[in-house]
Amino acid sequence: MAAQEEHPVQKRQQIIRGAETVFTECGYEGASMSRIALQAAVSKGTLYNYFTSKSELFAAFVSQRSQTMLTEMFEPIADPDDLGAILHQIAQRMVALVLAPGSLVLYRIVISEAGKFPDLAQIYWESGPERVLAHMAGWLVQQMQAGRLRQADPDVAAGHFFALCQTPSCMKRRLQLLPPMNAGEIELLVSGAVQMFLDSYGRSLTGPSERRDASCGAGP
């Protein structure tokens, strides 16, 4: 019967959720199976009925999180002809990929265990950054062909755009030295990235000057 299969799936999720909480708080080494069991409200033995070891549970947590984390990130982009609007949207997604609470934790934990779990680092990379980059590169090719952006290596360009979305503030956030950003801060970050990208890759006639952050009122 379905129940015989569904029930275990639910409990598996229940355990993974407990593991998420604990791994997130303590990291891999710092997390204890006892605490995970407690958090998941199951017995320690049950943990081992669903996962053969701590590392397997960790792997399940990381790979699931890597995948779910990004589902909403790849919905189709609206109005594919407004260059600035689309870049804005992509930048927002890249920033979210970096700064969303779940992503931050995942990044930290994957980085710190990359030596021990190279496969997980791979999964993380492929599920997140790589997909975003490939997605963008594909779109860039179209724009270049349409003459809306100058010709350039689309992968390099996507890389630059991605890099611009990871300002020093993002690094501080990753180091937990900053509280979560608010919408306004993110908007600034995103706008800055888009503008700078267009300065360099755009087909503008005017060159990079004469606009930008209100603070620098150009001219006398």
Added chain:
Amino acid sequence: MAAQEEHPVQKRQQIIRGAETVFTECGYEGASMSRIALQAAVSKGTLYNYFTSKSELFAAFVSQRSQTMLTEMFEPIADPDDLGAILHQIAQRMVALVLAPGSLVLYRIVISEAGKFPDLAQIYWESGPERVLAHMAGWLVQQMQAGRLRQADPDVAAGHFFALCQTPSCMKRRLQLLPPMNAGEIELLVSGAVQMFLDSYGRSLTGPSERRDASCGAGP
């Protein structure tokens, strides 16, 4: 007498050096005081004569490493008038800050323990990235005043430059998905960052077009 003070300082260093080796290899949780004692060639008891706990020893290691890591990074820059050359040099230093083996490990370890040791993340940040950014921002102000760069918020500009030095390849490297970069790869990374920065912040008359990777012969 001096010897009564100096000798302990040397032993302290000896211990920290042992700790570096082990923390670097095993991370915080993975490192054992026994192994550090062994590596430092002192007894476990002596460890506790110099550091009251494992976490204190860890703190000493991280903060010392954070500081020494960057001494050579702030030597005076040669020929302060050649804009491109200087940006190149700064970019090289930023990339080194990110990709040097010792830096990579420190970054990983600080990130992974940031939750447990927020002070260390702070120290790391202030000793490394923040100093580099402040240094660059100061220099940018000069350049803007000299009219060699357009007016802009120097901190934002420095942030953008820093961001451009951390391309996706750097993230892959941090995830240990890539072997160390060679000089050529770094040069490409650096050049790309400098060029893009100049496209946006430079005082060029021509705008961003008409140059760059041979591949894109911009047709009419």
Added chain:
Amino acid sequence: MAAQEEHPVQKRQQIIRGAETVFTECGYEGASMSRIALQAAVSKGTLYNYFTSKSELFAAFVSQRSQTMLTEMFEPIADPDDLGAILHQIAQRMVALVLAPGSLVLYRIVISEAGKFPDLAQIYWESGPERVLAHMAGWLVQQMQAGRLRQADPDVAAGHFFALCQTPSCMKRRLQLLPPMNAGEIELLVSGAVQMFLDSYGRSLTGPSERRDASCGAGP
């Protein structure tokens, strides 16, 4: 109905067979009920429907094995008048009782758990060695009365014969320091025991000298 009774008996056997395999391979402590369930192709719950505990299942296995192990050992002996031939046959059975693979394992397992399961040691003893000894003693009485053997305590004599069948090689085999013996080795062992027994208990007129292994050319 019979089926309602017979079916359970078959399943009981099925479980015991699984238990045999596992106990034989892992010993009592080393065997897990899970593995036995797996081996017997029943669920763990079913195990407990047929046996109230691991130790009870172990008891069932040992006592059944003790009994089945020896069924073929007590078939009638052919030609009950040829002394040497019969002793030979008895010795062969005794050696088999000691060296047959199933017996070896049973011996080891019973010995090792004798402290915890004294009843099983008793069962083993009574099902195996004691029956063989009693059987032989009865036969010896006949032979003594018939004058084919000198008068002696038949139990002591049977004990001596049994002892002679357990040479140091047998001990080494029990210690798993020797591979299984081949037919020739067993024949030598058996012949030696029979000869020595006859030297001592036989009614020979000549005394023990003047025969035996060709190697010892009888002195002048």
Added chain:
Amino acid sequence: MAAQEEHPVQKRQQIIRGAETVFTECGYEGASMSRIALQAAVSKGTLYNYFTSKSELFAAFVSQRSQTMLTEMFEPIADPDDLGAILHQIAQRMVALVLAPGSLVLYRIVISEAGKFPDLAQIYWESGPERVLAHMAGWLVQQMQAGRLRQADPDVAAGHFFALCQTPSCMKRRLQLLPPMNAGEIELLVSGAVQMFLDSYGRSLTGPSERRDASCGAGP
């Protein structure tokens, strides 16, 4: 200083003594390190300062016991010309080797773990039975050369003698189905073995008859 070396040796012994008690009572698998620690009156951690694992502690116990068990067994034999007296003495030692409380336990535990620890079975064999057998075989050669025993393979003869010392009673004792034997019982066992051995290997003129178990008072 010596104390720095001696102290650990004493504690090592203290631990092994605790282990002896527990292994003896529970066997290898049944013994828990916690219980051994308790019995030895040290902490569980200390166990691991002296032995890297349970199996190593077990090995230390078995091999030490194998060796000490037999030291007194090989003192020189008095009056090496009285054949019967010497055989008597050797038989006593063989029986002791089999029935001494320490030996019994050792035999049981080595047999039961022979599959898992073949090296220990080897050590046991070489320290005990093999030495006794070799010793006796050497002595037998002398006796044969001196004409006090008939010519025969000395190893086979020693094996027979050893076998005769392990009557069914010994097996029952090993199965813990019998209380320790008293001196009288041992004497009977020993005498029986010696007599039977002499019947077969002796150079008597009269043959095997006319004597034996005290019960049959030999006529005038």
Added chain:
DNA sequence: GATGAATGAGGGTTCATTCAT
């Protein structure tokens, strides 16, 4: 009657820390 998920005590082992020497 059969199942197997759930349990929790207990297994071997590690390790930060202490303290007598």
Added chain:
DNA sequence: AATGAATGAACCCTCATTCAT
């Protein structure tokens, strides 16, 4: 000041046993 033996809590994991289905 330096040592390293001793500690015991906590670790990951196993398993006999139970019980709702």
